[in-house]
Amino acid sequence: DFNAISPIVIGILGGDGIGPTIAEESRKVLEYLLRDQVASGKVVFRIIDGLTIENRAANMQSIPDDVLAEIKECHVTLKGPTHTPEQGDGWPNLESANVGMRKVLDLFANVRPVRVPAQGIDWTFFRENTEDMYAVGSQGVNVTDDLAIDFRVITSQGSERIIDAAFAHAKRTGKDSVTIVTKANIVKTTDGKFLDIARKVAEDYPGISWEGWYIDIMTAALINPARQRQFQVLALPNLYGDILTDEAAQIQGGVGTAGSANVGKVYSMFEAIHGSAPRMVQEGRAQYADPSSMVRAGAMLMEHIGFQESGARLHKALDICGQYERTVAMTGRSTGVTSGEYGQYLMATVEDS
Amino acid sequence: DFNAISPIVIGILGGDGIGPTIAEESRKVLEYLLRDQVASGKVVFRIIDGLTIENRAANMQSIPDDVLAEIKECHVTLKGPTHTPEQGDGWPNLESANVGMRKVLDLFANVRPVRVPAQGIDWTFFRENTEDMYAVGSQGVNVTDDLAIDFRVITSQGSERIIDAAFAHAKRTGKDSVTIVTKANIVKTTDGKFLDIARKVAEDYPGISWEGWYIDIMTAALINPARQRQFQVLALPNLYGDILTDEAAQIQGGVGTAGSANVGKVYSMFEAIHGSAPRMVQEGRAQYADPSSMVRAGAMLMEHIGFQESGARLHKALDICGQYERTVAMTGRSTGVTSGEYGQYLMATVEDS
Ligand SMILES: CC(C)[C@H](C(=O)O)[C@@H](O)C(=O)O
Ligand SMILES: CC(C)[C@H](C(=O)O)[C@@H](O)C(=O)O
Numbered sequence: 001d002f003n004a005i006s007p008i009v010i011g012i013l014g015g016d017g018i019g020p021t022i023a024e025e026s027r028k029v030l031e032y033l034l035r036d037q038v039a040s041g042k043v044v045f046r047i048i049d050g051l052t053i054e055n056r057a058a059n060m061q062s063i064p065d066d067v068l069a070e071i072k073e074c075h076v077t078l079k080g081p082t083h084t085p086e087q088g089d090g091w092p093n094l095e096s097a098n099v100g101m102r103k104v105l106d107l108f109a110n111v112r113p114v115r116v117p118a119q120g121i122d123w124t125f126f127r128e129n130t131e132d133m134y135a136v137g138s139q140g141v142n143v144t145d146d147l148a149i150d151f152r153v154i155t156s157q158g159s160e161r162i163i164d165a166a167f168a169h170a171k172r173t174g175k176d177s178v179t180i181v182t183k184a185n186i187v188k189t190t191d192g193k194f195l196d197i198a199r200k201v202a203e204d205y206p207g208i209s210w211e212g213w214y215i216d217i218m219t220a221a222l223i224n225p226a227r228q229r230q231f232q233v234l235a236l237p238n239l240y241g242d243i244l245t246d247e248a249a250q251i252q253g254g255v256g257t258a259g260s261a262n263v264g265k266v267y268s269m270f271e272a273i274h275g276s277a278p279r280m281v282q283e284g285r286a287q288y289a290d291p292s293s294m295v296r297a298g299a300m301l302m303e304h305i306g307f308q309e310s311g312a313r314l315h316k317a318l319d320i321c322g323q324y325e326r327t328v329a330m331t332g333r334s335t336g337v338t339s340g341e342y343g344q345y346l347m348a349t350v351e352d353s
Numbered sequence: 354d355f356n357a358i359s360p361i362v363i364g365i366l367g368g369d370g371i372g373p374t375i376a377e378e379s380r381k382v383l384e385y386l387l388r389d390q391v392a393s394g395k396v397v398f399r400i401i402d403g404l405t406i407e408n409r410a411a412n413m414q415s416i417p418d419d420v421l422a423e424i425k426e427c428h429v430t431l432k433g434p435t436h437t438p439e440q441g442d443g444w445p446n447l448e449s450a451n452v453g454m455r456k457v458l459d460l461f462a463n464v465r466p467v468r469v470p471a472q473g474i475d476w477t478f479f480r481e482n483t484e485d486m487y488a489v490g491s492q493g494v495n496v497t498d499d500l501a502i503d504f505r506v507i508t509s510q511g512s513e514r515i516i517d518a519a520f521a522h523a524k525r526t527g528k529d530s531v532t533i534v535t536k537a538n539i540v541k542t543t544d545g546k547f548l549d550i551a552r553k554v555a556e557d558y559p560g561i562s563w564e565g566w567y568i569d570i571m572t573a574a575l576i577n578p579a580r581q582r583q584f585q586v587l588a589l590p591n592l593y594g595d596i597l598t599d600e601a602a603q604i605q606g607g608v609g610t611a612g613s614a615n616v617g618k619v620y621s622m623f624e625a626i627h628g629s630a631p632r633m634v635q636e637g638r639a640q641y642a643d644p645s646s647m648v649r650a651g652a653m654l655m656e657h658i659g660f661q662e663s664g665a666r667l668h669k670a671l672d673i674c675g676q677y678e679r680t681v682a683m684t685g686r687s688t689g690v691t692s693g694e695y696g697q698y699l700m701a702t703v704e705d706s
Contacts, residue, residue, distance in 0.1 A: 030514075043666075057462050084538040084539070085538070086537040086538045086541065086545065086548070087541060087545035087548065087549065088545075088548070088549070088552075089536060093541065096538060096539065099539070133505070133536070133539055133540050134364070134539055138540060138544055139542075140505075140540070140542025141542065142546075146509040146510060147506070147508050148506070148507050148508070148542045148543045148545075148546045149504055149505065149506055149542070149543065150504075150505040150540050150541075150542050150543045150544075151502055151503075151504065152493075152503040152505060153500070153501070153502055154500075154501050154502075154503075154505070155499050155500050155501070156498070156499040156500075157499060157699070165362070175532045183592065183595075184439045184440060185437040185438070185439045185449060186392070186437075186449065186452070186486055186487055186592075186595075187486050187493070187503050187592075188440060188446065188493060188503075189434070189492075189493025189494065189495060189501045189503050190438065190493055190501045190502065190503045191503075192439065192440035192501075193495075193501045194443075195439070195440065195441070196440070199441075214628075215596055216596045216598075216599040217599050217608065217627070217628070218604070219572055219596055219597070219599050220599045220600055220603035220607070220608050221601035221603075222511060222600075223576055223600065223603050223604070224603055224607070239536070239539075240389070241598060242539075242569045243568055243569045243572055244571075244572070246570050246572050246573045247571040247572035247573055247575075247576065247600065249573060250572070250573035250574075250577055251576070252578050253508065254573070254577070254619060255570065255573050272591075274570070275567075275570070
């Protein structure tokens, strides 16, 4: 209960690429909305440096020890996107910093809302956040020079807690159905387990129905106007969740518009759903990075720590500005608006609405 | 060389659910377009029964031996969708019939074109068809009651032949780029191998550039008007190909509109990209199944066996009718047209254009 805690410490992790720009913009918006709480000492922002690819590579740790210690001193963190090395890009074979935090802080639920009120779209994705291809991501096996194997891991406990979180959310928010997404016709053992657990968890929620969908046809259904309105709360294994939420975010105006909560029993971390956009940085366009994703994550953070009203106001402003963004996205143009200008625009929209 | 072969034997496999309806509709259209060749004995259609879920379950084989023997007597086959059992649906744990055929006939390239001429979309997906999660799909391990593992297998040879097929296609059709889709930032060993091989194969095609994309952001890029035109030929591991092509097909009007070629060194099989639609059958709507996917597969089949002109005419008719279908899909309504009526409509369109 965050009511009882004072001060609530919000850690800010800038990250790589466009990360520091958009994380700072989100921090500014939060500081503005929580200015009374900041003034009274109830809320404190703490900037945490060092979660950069340079520093992670130098320490050979996906979360350097001193950074992790600081993170654990915060009640919640807001994290900018970080660069994830891949074979051959020059960086050592380090695990992704997001994935590292998700595992080490046991942030098992990756909650990603996508809303397009004008089209009746109001989806909340519950992406499992610690298992699947991510469990042993860096530890695949080169059996021979020509044969490589990776492992997909699904546990009963891991499946149960994310599926239960989805059903509980549906119940709390008055939704009447949960959609479970797998590829159980092919990936029979692990996705079969996920579906089995879904069947069991569903028994605890007699008022809520559920339906299984395959990930392939689900990517079609999300952009099928005849289907879009039928989905409400979705629960998915990690990688399918990763894939489907980027598509869903595009419907909302682009991955740049979607935030996510990484929630565990003890810690939580709020971030954009997209990466650090090295292309934008290379092309010298970092200052045009859309901060909406990080601001959306900030709105979720405020709700999480008990500032429901400020959170809701910010969500609403994002929906309004998002309408404009979607229009721009549909025409395939860039907004031509800097991160800072967009932050101002959001704050003004909060005041106006 | 199919010019030298006479008769060319085209096997027709009905499959399950809506399969027999739409396979038969496609056969009719082919028979109509190839009527001279049928009359002269150059082309023979051979109906192959027995690839039904009932028969496969009774034989406990994804392709019963006698069916396989008949398939091998044909030069090419046109296959309707088949039901793939999943845990708990009452059928035994059999491998998917598509997947069985792909493996046993070594149909390593799953080629899936998606075209929306009005939007400048002209994509050809080269989906690897024998490895990835599909390699040992039914043989995951329940390590304990609570811990399940599946295996993802990627080989150098398997990656090379599909990536090479994609580059060769780009070269042949005058395209200047190939897009490689992986999740190499997480699935480092197997997707790292796929990317490594792409780097090597690309060296053999100096005129063609290539770019790597991650599967998550790729699902967003496909529906991003600012990105759509930049993709031409795409090469992907099996499951990402499965996922992305259903989304791409939806942009074209729905999975019901997309056909695919499963091509190997010796055999080839042409099919819809979607499943057998048990829901449609349950809801008594099987006769309204859109046969376009199977007709599209038929057009690809005709091109493959040397009837380029008839194939091209049929593709064109499908593009024209597809425009109408997309309009209907956008409004979220069903066409209300039966399979048979749609077949007639396609034949009339071929004649008119
Ligand atoms: C950057 C990457 C490692 C990450 C993921 O795959 O989870 C991102 O795509 C996300 O969705 O948060
Ligand atoms: C039915 C299913 C086994 C199949 C697959 O996963 O390959 C289908 O989705 C496809 O794309 O051909």
